[in-house]
Amino acid sequence: MKFSAAFMGLVFATSLSIACQQEGLNCAPYDGACNLLIGIASTQNLTGSRRMFVSTTTTTGFMSGIANGDGICQTDANTNGLSGTYKAMIANGVGTLRRASLSANTGDGQLDWVLRANTVYYRSDGSTIISTTGSNALLSVPLQNSISSGAGQYWSGMNADWTTGVDSCADSGAEGWTFVGAGAGNGDVGDVSATSTAAIRTTSVACSTGGLFLVCVEQ
Structure with a gap:
């Protein structure tokens, strides 16, 4: 043996x-x-390592649903020469669900979640560690390094404790991240330059706000 x-x-x-x-x-x-x-x-x-990056493509909160958000991430990954499958780290509580945690910071009740348990997550350079997940498949906060060396906000759809936020650019009963009607509400955003819980959620902004990124995660 x-x-x-x-x-x-x-x-x-x-x-x-x-x-x-x-x-x-x-x-x-x-x-x-x-x-x-x-x-x-x-x-x-640990079960391995994966990469995360901030999309080069920006979008409003009207991104035609999380599937299209995943598509943005995959296209940007391909454009930047990154192999593998990438999805957006964004929660959605209406329609097609994507959930990180039902209870604060526990990782329970996950649905279509994009992070893996017991995994080291690097920036796209493959050498800068962002954070490591535990058995709950949530990044340890504070992060070891910010998601990006640059500044900006990204659509997260989450509260600072990983639970799904109430602001996901959805009309009543409609699919999240799709609503384009009058008074379309707000979406929760995180800060790509933060290492605190602000990296998950820092505020909410109007869904019509342009120039916001997605955080893309290798699957």
């Missing part, structure tokens, strides 16, 4: 710590090494 180096390191670190404590010795000199080995071992729980 073969064991990974990370697993053996964890066994060694644990054994060393227990031995020190049993003998009543000062374990402080070994703490750094133990923590390093434990940290290496813990990364074995």
Whole structure:
């Protein structure tokens, strides 16, 4: 039977710590090494990495539904030479549902959600880590780095706790992110330059507002 180096390191670190404590010795000199080995071992729980980027295409909140938002992301990915399938990180509570979490910051009740559990998310450069998801498939906040090095807002449709917001540019009973009627309401937006919960939701703006981005996530 073969064991990974990370697993053996964890066994060694644990054994060393227990031995020190049993003998009543000062374990402080070994703490750094133990923590390093434990940290290496813990990364074995990760299932891989994916990329995220801010769309070059901007849109109002009238994007003809989240399927068209996904289409914008895929087109921009192809244009920028990124392989794979990309979808928009946007929640929708009316019609075709896309949900990150029913309860605050838990990841329960997810539907068509675009993030994976236990995954490292990078910017499109493939080297700048944005954040890592836990088993709840939600990014850890504060983020390690902002989604983008640039500034701007993107349509998110979420509250700052990952629950679906009430503002999703939808007429009563109609599909979200489609309504173009008079007084078409507002849509929730996030800040691509933030590392706090503002990266998920910072405010809501009129659905007719142009020049807003989408955050696109590799599937």
